[in-house]
Amino acid sequence: MGVRRMALLRADEETKVREWFAALGRPVELFVALGPEETPRSGAGDVDFGDEMVRVCEGLAELGDGVNCSVEQKPEGFPRFPAVSIRPEGRDVGVRYDGLPWGYELGSLVGTVVEAGREETTLRLESLAALEELDRDLRLEVFVTPT
Amino acid sequence: MLLAFRCALASERVAATAIEANEFPQLSQELGVWSVPRIVVDGEPRWDGSVPEPEFLRRILA
Numbered sequence: 001m002g003v004r005r006m007a008l009l010r011a012d013e014e015t016k017v018r019e020w021f022a023a024l025g026r027p028v029e030l031f032v033a034l035g036p037e038e039t040p041r042s043g044a045g046d047v048d049f050g051d052e053m054v055r056v057c058e059g060l061a062e063l064g065d066g067v068n069c070s071v072e073q074k075p076e077g078f079p080r081f082p083a084v085s086i087r088p089e090g091r092d093v094g095v096r097y098d099g100l101p102w103g104y105e106l107g108s109l110v111g112t113v114v115e116a117g118r119e120e121t122t123l124r125l126e127s128l129a130a131l132e133e134l135d136r137d138l139r140l141e142v143f144v145t146p147t
Numbered sequence: 148m149l150l151a152f153r154c155a156l157a158s159e160r161v162a163a164t165a166i167e168a169n170e171f172p173q174l175s176q177e178l179g180v181w182s183v184p185r186i187v188v189d190g191e192p193r194w195d196g197s198v199p200e201p202e203f204l205r206r207i208l209a
Binding site: 037038049080086088093094095096097098099100101105108111112115116118121122123124126127128130131132133134136137138139140141142143144145146 | 148149151152153154155156157158159160161162163164165166167168169170171172173174175178180183184185186187188189190200201204207208
């Protein structure tokens with residue numbers, strides 16, 4: 001007997017996301033990296049995080065012509081799996097989500113696709129000017145939870 | 148998280164990764180993640196919680 005899977009989004013949410021994705025100024029690729037995973041958290045049951053990651057990203061890609069999904073096993077440069085690299089016009093610009101973005105974080109992934117699909121940044125001019133002054137590489141990690 | 152991603156999208160110098168803390172307990176423990184969002188800059192835990200954009204920029208560039 002197959003397991004019945006929950007829909008990715010509610011109908012009203014899906015309508016909204018389709019509108020946002022339809023308005024993207026440039027295409028966005030969701031590059032899914034699969035590989036050996038850490039021991040699942042307690043209570044995770046039989047969830048296969050890699051399979052779920054593919055389902056989430058392919059599900060989002062179905063909501064807009066400008067969003068596509070590709071999957072690769074153990075690509076270079078990915079220390080943790082599963083992960084998804086959010087790539088404007090297919091370019092790896094260093095935006096990645098490690099782990100399965102579920103619950104509240106699914107909304108964050110949608111927001112990231114919308115951001116990546118903009119041709120102009122939404123950062124303040126002062127912020128842009130400060131970033132342009134950077135003379136070294138900067139690695140940011142933001143730890144999040146699904147709730 | 149979106150702010151970090153916006154910075155990465157705007158600057159080739161910046162890379163930003165969101166990490167689901169529950170899914171990577173070992174790394175979370177190593178970096179003392181007790182509350183989220185926890186911001187880590189170049190491998191060093193810097194602060195917990197959301198801050199406005201100007202303050203975020205000030206802190207990551209400090």
